[in-house]
Amino acid sequence: MFDILYTHHDFLVIIKHPNVSVHKDDGEVMLLQEVAKQSGDSQLYLVHRLDKMTSGLLLLARNSEAARLLSLAFAQRAVEKFYLAIGSSKPKKKQGLISGDMQRSRRASWKLLTSQENPARTQFFSLPAQPGERLFLCKPHTGKTHQIRVALKSIGAAIIGDPIYSPSSQADRGYLHAFALRFSYQEERFEFVCDPRQNKHLGEKWNHPSVSQGIDTWLTPWLLIWPSLSNE
Helix, strand or coil, X not given: CEEEEEECCCEEEEEECCXXXXXXXXXXXXXXXXXXXXXXXXXXXXXXXXXXXXXXXXXXXXXXXXXXXXXXXXXXXXXXXXXXXXXXXXXXXXXXXXXXXXXXXXXXXXXXXXXXXXXXXXXXXXXXXXXXXXXEEEEECCCCCCHHHXXXXXXXXXXXXXXXXXXXXXXCCCCEEEEEEEEEECCEEEEEECCHHHCHHHCCXXXXXXHHHXXXXXXXXXXXXXXXXXXX
């Protein structure tokens, strides 16, 4: 269900396993309650979210003041977030920026529009993976629902195993992983990386030689040369 990666007086960093809901649904156990049992906290606070399909780094506050400060950091986009994904086909472009407004579509899905009124913005690099697949490193600059899943689908590379945006693909999970976080808290800089190859719960495809080679080149994603965006 999860592993605790780091314990701070004011927050925890956990590794959420795939197919675990952040919120209680379908009769499932509440994730935060299960983490609290292990950490000894009477209450934990969610300051950002991951989709049920998505694995990886999740930051949890241990008191209300830390929750306020960390939630504010996410809201002000002061937290750098990086995700790994494996796409189901060759993308229309190999790197760049995907930007557009998002609109609800059929059932639980969203779609990306060409309009730019309040756009979801995602930068990405990509490298070859298994035949017919592509490995992505994504840096979202906004926090929209299904943002990376919709962004990659919009360039023709829907995520392998995604039950909504790539339902015909077969995999042991949906291959989207919260890979790295970097932020400052009380004047101290924190950097966390969750290498999915090091945890048997996070999926088989990360260990394919071509995928693993790509991950090796991205282990410090904040040191890569990300082009600056116009409003930054």
